[in-house]
Amino acid sequence: MLDVLLRGTERVVTEEALASRLASKRPLRVKLGLDPTAPAVTLGWAVVLRKLRQFQEHGHIAVLIIGDFTAQVGDPSGKSETRRRLSADEVGAYAERVLAGFRKILLPEPLEIRHNSEWLANLDMEAILELTSQVTVAQMLERGDFAKRYAARQPITLMEFVYPLLQGMDSVAVRADIELGGSDQLWNLMVGRVLQERAGQDPQIPMTMPLLVGTDGVHKMSQSLGNYIAIDDAPAEMFGKIMSIPDELLVSYFELCTDVSEADVADIAKGLSDGSLHPGETKRRLGSEIVKIYWGADEALAAEAAFDQVFKRHEAPQDTLEFRLPGEDPVYLPSLLRSAGLVASASEARRLIDGGAVKIDGERIGTFEVPHATLRQRVLQVGKRRFVRLIE
Template identity: 55%
Template sequence: MSNPQEEAAELSKGAEHIVPDGELERRLAEGRPLRVKFGVDPTARDITLGWAVALRKLRAFQDLGHTAVLIVGDFTARIGDPSGRSETRGQLSVEVVRANAEGCVAQLLQILSPDKLEVRYNSEWLEPLDVGGILRLTSHYTVAQMLERDDFSKRFSGGHPISITEFLYPLLQAYDSVAVEADLELGGTDQLFNFLVARDLQRAFGQRPQIAMTMPLLVGLDGVNKMSQSLGNYVGIEEIPEEMFGKLMSLPDSRVATYARLASDLDQDRVAELEAASARGGPPAGLAKRTMARAVVALYHGTEAAKHAEGAFDRQFVRHEAPADIPEAQVPAGSIRDGRVHLPGALVALGMASSRSDARRLIKGGGVRLDGRQVTDEEVDVSRVMGATLQVGKRRFVRISPVESLGSFD
């Protein structure tokens, strides 16, 4: 696309903020690839549909010949981004951050092209900073400026603590832009303050200030809060098609158009049709939700996988049949004693609960079934379990095959 005005208009589609106005077109007119920065703090392993909103925009820049500069915040993740938070975030260990970073980068390549991609870890320039370097950074910003940020302002007014470390976070993120000489930084709307700090810091270091471009935040499956792994209201881009489709079908009708607009490749006319159908409620809203869910699953897994996922959803939730391809597993011998199965231990061993307390909570809440019948006791007869289909929640199934040896409870 050789016309800077047309290219700027294309790249600006869907953006919430572009600061300063008109600067994107001016830089595109220079006829060189822009360095477009996108930062990821690996505080968790999964890439969600929420992250994918900005990542897909980054891919659009790549497709037009620009360089995606991916900043993996292996240093800043140890602090944790306080954006939008009402309390101080706990710090992560180096080992946890490193493991998360490895998983994140691999998933990002599902969206980004390996061509025109530069991956940098911000520990490269932040770890060498000594006390003098940190003090030089802090000299460029005041406490009053930091308190202009909405979340800091609310916490300060409410008497909630703000650590000095959290004040440092926007400056360290801004220094990333200095280190890679970013032309433009891309992210969610909650990052606008940090992006503007980066403009000020680049100017202080004698660089041309970057353009700040933000994309809308995707609300999570609860329909209320920002999509977040910590809140459990997310869809990961690497989730299996059936899981992804099932989660999307749990979305409130009022959010279907938003997901169609931000998380799929559906055109705006189709999105408008889905929005109108969702507003009518009833069967039209249900069909709109299915269309959206198919489109999102197809984007990451292909059309055939999306059709298969919809069929699996119908078998399980419309016709109330068990899935066609249930995996088989044996109850661990250590969960059996005196002809009875200790379900909390078995659920943990089978990967269907994160801990025994989690398993007990699931049983108490009616979330565990054997052959479709709710289980209320923590111990059940072996004869009831062997050969039965064990179900946890709505989408986790395993068919229990016999075991040869019996052990004792752990």
């Protein structure tokens, strides 16, 4: 069991302590806190959620903390500037949407879902003063991201200093045995240990997972950066996004996002390194493995077929939406693209037309005005995945 639970982890404080606690034969309380600051559950979040599920599969209790209070504060981990505060209404709307995604990954039992507003929203001044006395400003400034911002004379609010303490309070409130998090969360997880010890509890064991790099191949997967794959993306969309990731991410995605065995992952890494495996074919396997987890084997096969239809045979998807052509002749293409929902604005449309990203029946179109007859019963395409069929 220990080898399974350690797969893909980056830091465990400590492995010996984890082994000892697992040997106690009692169900451990394994905490994961996630702040609903965006509407989708991404493959990046799924890395730690899938690890939490592994603990469930071995009989331990998943304690999922919906950070509806801490989301209004904003986690400063890995941030180079102060985050915009979200309102309670914004957080509530996001929480409602992501909860279904969490349940898609986790087992229904053994599972506790808690909102940290239960114990944080009603803290009085005495409790806040007691909490903030637990850690010094000097200790806070030892944290890497704070140290960099302080050295660069960038603002750090007192509210940001409080965030790790609030997350630590979560661990005290649910009496966590283990806390999971991304590699940027280790400092926060260690604060939880301090607060638990001062509350007379056994300190939790922090376990961190690597941060999944997004589809851009540069930054961690983030909805704010747009480099993400959501677990609720349609199968064909999910498969297509996976096919777009840089080749150098393949091994980490197999390790962190699939159920492929460690031995197979090692073989994949070796094959990619010595050239015996083609990155494109390996990426197809990756796409199928991930789609299968969230949508099933049949949908994975259909997603690959849809990908081939668009990118190998250059055909429009079978479920292409229809859009009624306007009556004018010629048709102003930027306005048509915006009205059809293929772009957000006419200015974006003009940039895409100039960049050769707009096609009619697979042929690039480089003019803003197009004869009505040229568009009738044709497929209008933007980029690789956006299509409409134009009708009268």
